Amino acid sequence: MGKNKLEKFADMAGYPHVFEYPYSVVDDVPFEMKGNWNKQFFKNDNPIVLELGCGRGEYTVGLGRMFPDKNFIGVDIKGARMWTGATESLEAGMKNVAFLRTNIEIIDRFFASGEVSEIWLTFSDPQMKKATKRLTSTYFMERYRRFLKDNGLVHLKTDSNFMFTYTRHMIEKNQLPLEFITDDLYHSDLVDDILGIRTYYEQQWLDRGLNIKYIKFMLPQSGNLQEPDVEIELDEYRSYNRSKRSGLKTSK
Numbered sequence: 001m002g003k004n005k006l007e008k009f010a011d012m013a014g015y016p017h018v019f020e021y022p023y024s025v026v027d028d029v030p031f032e033m034k035g036n037w038n039k040q041f042f043k044n045d046n047p048i049v050l051e052l053g054c055g056r057g058e059y060t061v062g063l064g065r066m067f068p069d070k071n072f073i074g075v076d077i078k079g080a081r082m083w084t085g086a087t088e089s090l091e092a093g094m095k096n097v098a099f100l101r102t103n104i105e106i107i108d109r110f111f112a113s114g115e116v117s118e119i120w121l122t123f124s125d126p127q128m129k130k131a132t133k134r135l136t137s138t139y140f141m142e143r144y145r146r147f148l149k150d151n152g153l154v155h156l157k158t159d160s161n162f163m164f165t166y167t168r169h170m171i172e173k174n175q176l177p178l179e180f181i182t183d184d185l186y187h188s189d190l191v192d193d194i195l196g197i198r199t200y201y202e203q204q205w206l207d208r209g210l211n212i213k214y215i216k217f218m219l220p221q222s223g224n225l226q227e228p229d230v231e232i233e234l235d236e237y238r239s240y241n242r243s244k245r246s247g248l249k250t251s252k
């Protein structure tokens with residue numbers, strides 16, 4: 001039988017590669033590894049890649065295996081989900097993988113200017129009601145700029161038409177350099193070992209017959225970022241498992 005939540009939390013508390021800051025305790029206590037992840041934890045100078053909203057950490061662990069010369073940190077607030085990737089990477093003896101349990105809203109408190117090279121956003125909640133909660137909003141881009149290298153890469157893999165369309169508008173409005181875009185990854189030439197990694201949520205959307213979308217773009221340090229002013233059709237299918245979003249048809 002699998003472990004329950006409390007047993008998973010107990011495991012996580014003893015894992016050497018898991019850092020837990022679930023509340024805003026870092027308001028008062030500075031995070032001592034900020035700017036020092038490589039020196040103090042990874043013990044190398046390799047590029048650092050984040051997976052934000054990593055869930056079970058399929059990308060963090062999968063990319064960690066593919067790229068031993070990069071360091072990967074999965075970030076999520078849900079410890080029981082993170083336990084899966086944290087346990088797998090520990091048992092596999094991976095030295096280039098870590099997990100940070102915290103709220104992404106305060107992510108800039110954990111990394112110093114230029115400390116991170118790349119960000120993966122894997123099946124992030126589209127947050128259709130509130131742009132400032134959306135992980136590809138300019139609100140979050142401003143936060144990412146505080147620790148991402150100039151022209152650092154941002155990858156978005158999503159099932160959501162809303163998230164995909166919104167992010168495309170955000171990129172266009174701010175003239176961010178676009179590297180790749182597809183609204184049907186698995187029927188494009190783009191899919192490879194990296195993009196073929198399937199997450200838990202991804203598999204659920206694929207089972208429902210939804211197309212997976214992917215965008216890769218750069219985030220320069222210069223230029224004022226502006227929110228796109230567009231109305232986007234909401235994802236009706238997202239109410240399958242949730243309370244009906246009655247009355248909502250479009251949102252900014």
Ligand SMILES: C[S@@+](CC[C@H](N)C(=O)[O-])C[C@H]1O[C@@H](n2cnc3c(N)ncnc32)[C@H](O)[C@@H]1O
Pocket residue numbers: 052053054055056057075076077078081102103104105122123124125199200201202
């Ligand atoms: C839809 S799930 C996707 C999980 C995983 N990437 C996957 O594809 O299976 C979104 C994840 O983002 C996390 N998340 C959402 N907002 C967050 C926040 N503000 N801080 C930390 N984690 C957050 C949730 O806990 C959840 O695990």
